[in-house]
Amino acid sequence: MIHPRDILLGAQAGAFALPVCDHYSGVEARMKKSLQLQVDLTAEYGTCVFDVTLDCEDGAPVGGEAEHAALVTELALGAPAGARVAVRVHPVDHAHFDADISIIAGQTASKLVHLMVPKVESVADVQRAASALDAAGARDLPLHVLIESPSAVHRAFDIAAHPRVQSLSFGLMDFVSAHGGAIPSSGMGVAGQFSHPLVLRAKLEIASACHAHGKVPSHNVVTEFKDLAALQTAAQTAARELGYTRMWSIHPDQIRTIVAAFAPDEAEVQTALAIIERAASAHWAPVQHDGRLHDRASYRYFWQVIERAHQTGHPLPDAVRGWFLA
Numbered sequence: 001m002i003h004p005r006d007i008l009l010g011a012q013a014g015a016f017a018l019p020v021c022d023h024y025s026g027v028e029a030r031m032k033k034s035l036q037l038q039v040d041l042t043a044e045y046g047t048c049v050f051d052v053t054l055d056c057e058d059g060a061p062v063g064g065e066a067e068h069a070a071l072v073t074e075l076a077l078g079a080p081a082g083a084r085v086a087v088r089v090h091p092v093d094h095a096h097f098d099a100d101i102s103i104i105a106g107q108t109a110s111k112l113v114h115l116m117v118p119k120v121e122s123v124a125d126v127q128r129a130a131s132a133l134d135a136a137g138a139r140d141l142p143l144h145v146l147i148e149s150p151s152a153v154h155r156a157f158d159i160a161a162h163p164r165v166q167s168l169s170f171g172l173m174d175f176v177s178a179h180g181g182a183i184p185s186s187g188m189g190v191a192g193q194f195s196h197p198l199v200l201r202a203k204l205e206i207a208s209a210c211h212a213h214g215k216v217p218s219h220n221v222v223t224e225f226k227d228l229a230a231l232q233t234a235a236q237t238a239a240r241e242l243g244y245t246r247m248w249s250i251h252p253d254q255i256r257t258i259v260a261a262f263a264p265d266e267a268e269v270q271t272a273l274a275i276i277e278r279a280a281s282a283h284w285a286p287v288q289h290d291g292r293l294h295d296r297a298s299y300r301y302f303w304q305v306i307e308r309a310h311q312t313g314h315p316l317p318d319a320v321r322g323w324f325l326a
Contacts (some may be wrong), residue, residue, distance in 0.1 A: 003323055004276065007284045008300045016245055016307045018167065018216050019084065020262035021050035023249040026059015026068075031075055037252055039080060045313030049259045050249065052079075053086040056100055057118050065096040069103040076108040086144070088116035092128045101132040109138035114166055119174070120145040121152050123162055130164045142166035144218070148174035153202045156209035167216035169248065170206050173223075175199065190222060190230040194237055207243035218246040225251040235261030245308075263312035264305045272302035272309070273320065 025034045034052045042048045054075060060068035072087055079085045087108075089100035105115060115138075117129045126145060133141055143164045147156055148171030160168055176187045176199065186192035187199050194200060203219070210217035219238040222231045231254055238244040239262045247258045264272070271289075278287045279299050286295040294302075310316060310324050 002280070002284070004280075004299070004303045008296055008303055016216075016304055016311070018246055019048055019050050020246050020308070020311055021249050021255050021258045022053055022086075022169075022218060022246060023050045023252070023255055024053045024055050024088065024221075025250075026055030026057075028071060028075075031059075031072075034252065035075065035079055035083065035085070037255070038083060041255070045259075046315075047310060047313055048082075048084050049311065049313055050255050051084045051086055051113060053088055053116055055088045056096075056104070057088050057090050060090075060096075065090070066099060066103070069096075069100050073104050073107050076104070076111045079111060083111075084113045086112055086114045086116060088118060091119040092117065092125050092132075093119075098132060101129075101136050101138075105133055105138040105141060106136040109133075109136070109141050112138075112141055114142045114144045116144040116146065116169070118146040118171065119148050119152075120159060121149060122155055123158050126159055126162045126165060130162075144169060146171045146174075147202075147206055149178045150175070150202075153205050156206050157212060160209040160213040160215050165215060167218050167246065168206050168210050169218040170203055170220045172199070172220035175202055188223070190224060190227070190234050193220075194234070203238075203242050203244075211243060216246050217244045218248065219244040221248040221250045222254070223250070225254055228253065228257050231257050232261055259312050262308065263314060264308050268305055269309045269314055272305035273317065275299070275302045276306060276320075 023034055025031045031054050038048065038050065038052050054072045056068055056072060076085050076087065087104050089104065090097045115133065120126060126143060129143055144167040145159060145165055146169050147153055156168060159165060172193055173188050176183045183196055183198055187196040207217040222234045224230050235247055235258050238247060247262065249255050249258055275289050275294055276299065278289060284296060286293055306320060
């Protein structure tokens with residue numbers, strides 16, 4: 001059977017290229033627990049549903065940046081085979097950025113799935129990071145970037161267009177703080193971040209920039225980490241209304257809720273499976289399903305539903321699962 005990615009031009013859109021959750025941790029004990037949790041949940045779901053990003057920016061104590069970078073390097077090198085491990089380094093204008101790249105990327109490039117660079121303001125910052133990675137011998141390591149200011153939002157489309165960038169994330173709290181009090185603190189909360197016009201506009205600009213260039217839009221954290229109902233609301237809104245295909249976690253209890261919120265519902269998965277199976281049987285010519293005509297335009301959408309189902313651990317028929325092993 002011909003693989004959908006060989007038929008449906010654009011079906012392998014970058015927006016669905018990564019696990020739906022990116023879990024951040026910067027304290028040694030928690031980083032170790034996060035790496036073990038990834039192993040456990042991969043076994044449970046049958047696929048890796050979240051990345052582990054080891055954090056240097058907020059995790060490293062002031063004055064202990066080099067020691068923390070060495071710890072992160074040790075943990076990344078010791079991660080199990082097949083683990084999805086990333087690192088957030090300091091911003092490109094930070095005194096320890098170059099040391100982070102030299103210590104971490106220089107030794108662990110083959111173990112990392114991406115490098116997160118915070119406080120990116122322009123394409124020049126992206127190029128600075130890419131050049132540093134190249135110099136460290138990590139030429140193939142993708143960059144993820146944090147958009148955290150009004151000026152960065154303004155340049156989001158140019159930043160997303162850079163070939164080294166794989167994903168853009170929204171830094172909610174820094175974005176609100178960058179407005180000098182013009183956005184109230186409620187804009188950082190679950191309710192305010194989806195209702196304040198400036199915050200909502202920024203989220204939409206970032207998602208749109210990513211989709212325009214085939215990159216992954218990653219939604220910000222929910223700091224009310226004990227309020228799983230609020231987290232569910234935020235994750236569902238980001239996924240279903242704002243076009244995000246990935247979200248940050250800052251507590252292990254958030255991971256399952258995020259995965260569930262970004263998963264397609266059962267009825268949509270069954271519809272997608274029926275349509276793609278019928279389309280494949282018809283050699284991808286137009287078909288009818290439930291009285292509606294479908295062709296390659298809608299096939300692309302339903303294939304992406306199946307991709308999201310796979311990413312979130314939804315049971316799939318063996319023949320369909322084989323597509324993801326090809």
